[in-house]
Amino acid sequence: MSDDIYTNADIIQNNEPLKGTSSLVEQTSRRSQHSGSEPAGxxxxxxxxxxxxxxxxxxxxxxxxxxxxxxxxxxxxxxxxxxxxxxxxxxxxxxxxxxxxxxxxxxxxxxxxxxxCPEGWNSFHLKCYYISGKKNTWVKSQEECRQKGADLVVIDSKEEQIFLSQFQRTWIGLIDKEHKGIWTWVDGTPLTTSYWASGEPNDFDIDEDCVEIRLAHETLKNWNDLPCSAEINWICEQGGVN
Structure with a gap:
């Protein structure tokens, strides 16, 4: 019986270190788990x-x-x-x-x-102009131009108006004889751009149906209506280059 007691005592002594070891492992595991956790922030x-x-x-x-x-x-x-x-x-x-x-x-x-251009004619912008050396009525002047194969001048540009204003008092091919107040050129075209002197046309002598260039006025304002029976110089115009 004494032998059993000693044997049990040895077993108890041998078991005690194991129990302590188990407790230490558990503590180490808890510390490890605690140290491994991370704050939410x-x-x-x-x-x-x-x-x-x-x-x-x-x-x-x-x-x-x-x-x-x-x-x-x-x-x-x-x-x-x-x-x-x-x-x-x-x-x-x-x-x-x-x-x-x-x-x-x-x-x-x-x-x-x-x-x-025929001899004695002036050239300007591909047209030929004859400045008469004598005076005649508007109708006679137009007839003279027709005999030369031309017409009384038709002014269709400012440059042409300036060019013709350097000569003398002359008839141009503008008339309202057929329809009073409706001015047309000798070629049948209506008047669109005019260079009337101040106050003109005024039909001063009642039958002022033809137009002249008067040099005493401004270059771009020197047209005057005049009775076609008046006798002054004239300008014939021959068409451009064919």
Missing amino acids: ARRYRLAIVCLGMLCLLLLLISTVIYVYFKGALNEAEKKGGMLTAERDQLQVNYSIMAVQVSQLEDKMRRFAENR
Whole structure:
């Protein structure tokens, strides 16, 4: 019996260290679990950092795409701008060439008109003008012009009006004899642009149905209506170059 007691005592002694070891393991495990846990604030901070990083990457990507797009658009615009500039320069060159050609053509036509005008006639803008040296009525003046293959002058531009105003008091081919107050040229065209003197036409002598240029007035305001029976000089006009 004493042997059993000693044997049990040995078993108890042998078991006690194991129980202490088990307790130590449990404590170590609890400490490990406790030390491995992380506060909620730290987790939120780390999540915010990750989200911020992803946002930065996204912004960088968007910025890169926008830069590439607008860089390409800018290059294309510069290319088109260069093409337009080249086209403009070419048009300017073409215009200059055409201007020179037109000037040369006008000069040739002017010389041709001067050569083709009858002797004693004046040339202006491809037309020939005869300034009479004698006086006659409007009707007789028109007849004289017809005998020369022309008509009393028809003034259809400001330049022509200025040119003709340098000569003398003369009949021109304007009349309202058929329809009072309705002025027409000898070629049948209606009057559209006029150079009447101040207060004219006034039909002062009742039958002032024909028109003269009077030099005592302004160059662009020197027309006067006059009785067709009056006798003054006249101007004949022969058409342009055929």
